Amino acid sequence: MLSGPWKQRLIYYANSGTNHKLPMRNSLDSPRTILGREITQTKNMNLSFSFQNKIKGEIFYDEMMSKYTSMKIGGPADVFVLPANLKDLQIILRHRGNSPIWTIGEGTNLLIRDRGIRGIVISLKNCFKSIKRPVFYKTSNGQNRALVQVDGGVKLSYLAKYVARYGLKGIESLVGIPGSVGGSITMNAGAEGTEVSQVLRSIKIMTLDGEIKVFNKDEIKFAYRKATFPSKGGIIIEADLDLEKGKITDIHSSMDKHLSRRSSTQPLTMPNSGSIFKNPLGDKAGRLIESSGLKGCRIGGASVSIKHANFIVNKGNATATDVINLIKHIKTVVKEKSGTQLEQEIIVIGQ
Numbered sequence: 001m002l003s004g005p006w007k008q009r010l011i012y013y014a015n016s017g018t019n020h021k022l023p024m025r026n027s028l029d030s031p032r033t034i035l036g037r038e039i040t041q042t043k044n045m046n047l048s049f050s051f052q053n054k055i056k057g058e059i060f061y062d063e064m065m066s067k068y069t070s071m072k073i074g075g076p077a078d079v080f081v082l083p084a085n086l087k088d089l090q091i092i093l094r095h096r097g098n099s100p101i102w103t104i105g106e107g108t109n110l111l112i113r114d115r116g117i118r119g120i121v122i123s124l125k126n127c128f129k130s131i132k133r134p135v136f137y138k139t140s141n142g143q144n145r146a147l148v149q150v151d152g153g154v155k156l157s158y159l160a161k162y163v164a165r166y167g168l169k170g171i172e173s174l175v176g177i178p179g180s181v182g183g184s185i186t187m188n189a190g191a192e193g194t195e196v197s198q199v200l201r202s203i204k205i206m207t208l209d210g211e212i213k214v215f216n217k218d219e220i221k222f223a224y225r226k227a228t229f230p231s232k233g234g235i236i237i238e239a240d241l242d243l244e245k246g247k248i249t250d251i252h253s254s255m256d257k258h259l260s261r262r263s264s265t266q267p268l269t270m271p272n273s274g275s276i277f278k279n280p281l282g283d284k285a286g287r288l289i290e291s292s293g294l295k296g297c298r299i300g301g302a303s304v305s306i307k308h309a310n311f312i313v314n315k316g317n318a319t320a321t322d323v324i325n326l327i328k329h330i331k332t333v334v335k336e337k338s339g340t341q342l343e344q345e346i347i348v349i350g351q
């Protein structure tokens, strides 16, 4: 049994980073420990990742993903990286070895399972946050428009308010969508008949090999809440939008209307992930769930919202398993009662 300075040194190594090999956990439920003391250090923990000393951004190990999802659910990610800039992102992707990569934006459309994510999760929370001043132009038929270059980590709601200041319209109905620009393009997010793809001109992606590629809108396949890129994966770092000139006051009042409609119809004070199911053609998932008598239906800590039946809310202690079981239950009951097979909008990842 070690004691005194050696014990202290081992604990110091565990918490500060060292060339010594660190012990592995037996299972996800048992934290890494040295001499019975839990290792809390978040940097330099796993030396197999050669990018850890090369980047300016932050790296966390076994970071709970519940901190980064709007549903406040999600187990630990093996490695969670917050790159500080483009160079960091490139270094991470080029030095990741065989580790799978997962990208997280604002985490507003993600359900991460309770045992978390094996691999590297990259969050754009600390980078890719700028919007370039709009460049105005006139079309051949005399219409005033502008191109706006925006980074993938910018919040869509912030972008909508930013362009409104220049009297640019086209995304005012998306102002209440809480996701990032990158996540919104990946999901082809939309509201009130407008989808992100309608105003998109091109995107800049960093491929999983760290290459930068630009794709024009016509190279991307858009569908309802879905986009497929020619690069088969990659991280959206920038997008060019093409917006129409309108009247500032009209755009602001339209945004106010959209925001107040959301706060009166959606359970915005409780953790949720927006619509759980896609709307079936010609119908609304919320209407089908409500008419199946499922409003308020609860499994564990997950409950169908009383305010909006297509929302599942976390009542405080919900697990991903609770949500998944509730989703299965809703699908079964709606199929039985209406004959409609609901399709999930929310993306489920992890173990």
Ligand SMILES: Cc1cc2nc3c(=O)[nH]c(=O)nc-3n(C[C@H](O)[C@H](O)[C@H](O)COP(=O)(O)OP(=O)(O)OC[C@H]3O[C@@H](n4cnc5c(N)ncnc54)[C@H](O)[C@@H]3O)c2cc1C
Pocket (backbone or CB within 6 Å): 070, 102, 103, 104, 105, 106, 107, 108, 109, 110, 124, 152, 153, 176, 177, 178, 179, 180, 181, 182, 183, 184, 185, 186, 187, 188, 189, 190, 191, 225, 234, 235, 236, 237, 266, 268, 272, 273, 274, 275, 347
């Ligand atoms: C209250 C509430 C209301 C909502 N209302 C709407 C609505 O009206 N319409 C609608 O369409 N959605 C809505 N949503 C869902 C969600 O906000 C959108 O789908 C949003 O576009 C997701 O963006 P995100 O950054 O949160 O993505 P995340 O949830 O973090 O990720 C979603 C997917 O995008 C990928 N991704 C994220 N960022 C990038 C990136 N930079 N590059 C490549 N891939 C990336 C992820 O890997 C994942 O596959 C709502 C959600 C909530 C909580």
